Amino acid sequence: MLNFIYWPISAILWFWHKVVSFVFDPDSGISWVLAIVLLTVTIRVILVRPTMKQMRSMRKMQEMQPRIQELKAKYKNDQQKMMEETRKLQKEMGVNPIAGCLPILVQMPVFIGLFHVLRSFNRTGSGVGQLGLSIEQNRLTPNYIFSAEDVQSFLDARLFGVPLSAYIWMPEDMYQAFQPVDFTWITITYVAAPLIAIIVVALHLNARMSIDRQKARIASGKQKPAANDQMQMQMDMMNKMMMWFLPLTILLTGVLWHIGLLFYMVSNNVWTFFQQRFIFAKMDAEEEAELQAKREAKRATAPKPGQRPNRNKGKGAK
Secondary structure (H helix, E strand, C coil): CCHHHHHHHHHHHHHHHHHHCCCCCCCCHHHHHHHHHHHHHHHHHHCHHHHHHHHHHHHHHHHHHHHHHHHHHHCCCCHHHHHHHHHHHHHHHCCCHHHHCHHHHHHHHHHHHHHHHHHCCCCCCCCCCCCCCCHHHHHHCCECCECHHHHHHHHHCEECCEECCCCCCCCHHHHHHCCCCCCCHHHHHHHHHHHHHHHHHHHHHHHHHHHHHHHHHHHHCCCCCCCCHHHHHHHHHHHHHHHHHHHHHHHHHHHHCCHHHHHHHHHHHHHHHHHHHHHHHHHHHHHHHHHHHHHHHHHHHCCCCCCCCCCCCCCCCC
């Protein structure tokens, strides 16, 4: 059903693994990890422009809020008319709410696709989504664009002695797919736990950076505060979810994530940290340039010092 996601993700990962293999041993853990990191970079580079548009759209939506409130008050008894006028206002301001969600909408299928592709290197288990293949069948069965030889390379690859598709709560009957079985859940934990910790901290810091900027903009008057107490409560709740709930979710579910997927999340969040700093600085510079242009336009139309205002005289006045 989701093959339209799995095939492209596997193709990008396959491509970068072949590229990295010119420098590193193709069967080594480092070559596969670098391929995962480069897949992450590829996706995030593609999303830079949509993310910039999303930020600009969010800023315009904030500027629209007073007019949105006016429309709500004017058409409070006519929801259809209010929706029509809101769409007209969005068109006038160049705001596309759907386009603003594109970066998030794209990253979720990438995460799901990569999770499935990495999980499908080992299909010896009997759990949900597993095929219950024998060790021999699994090593001889291609994984989307990856050939049987690629599957064997991935299964045999180790990073600090741990297979890349291993995870802390992996059932012991799946260990046999990785020969020789020279690792335990403890050695998996030694590799996975620091990666989970990095992801949790990075998620928190990225959320805090965004929220601190939001507060600073409100304090400086560049962004209007919530229109009412209810909206402020909703905003506070969303901020708390970003700063605490999402990191806690990763902390609790990280035991189910493959080592390879954890490296994707680490590289994705590190990219987000630096991208946010770059985009926030660029957005602030653009906003300051717009404010400066408005101030100059206002000064250009204002009367010069000592000059009397030009008032139109009525008809017949001498």
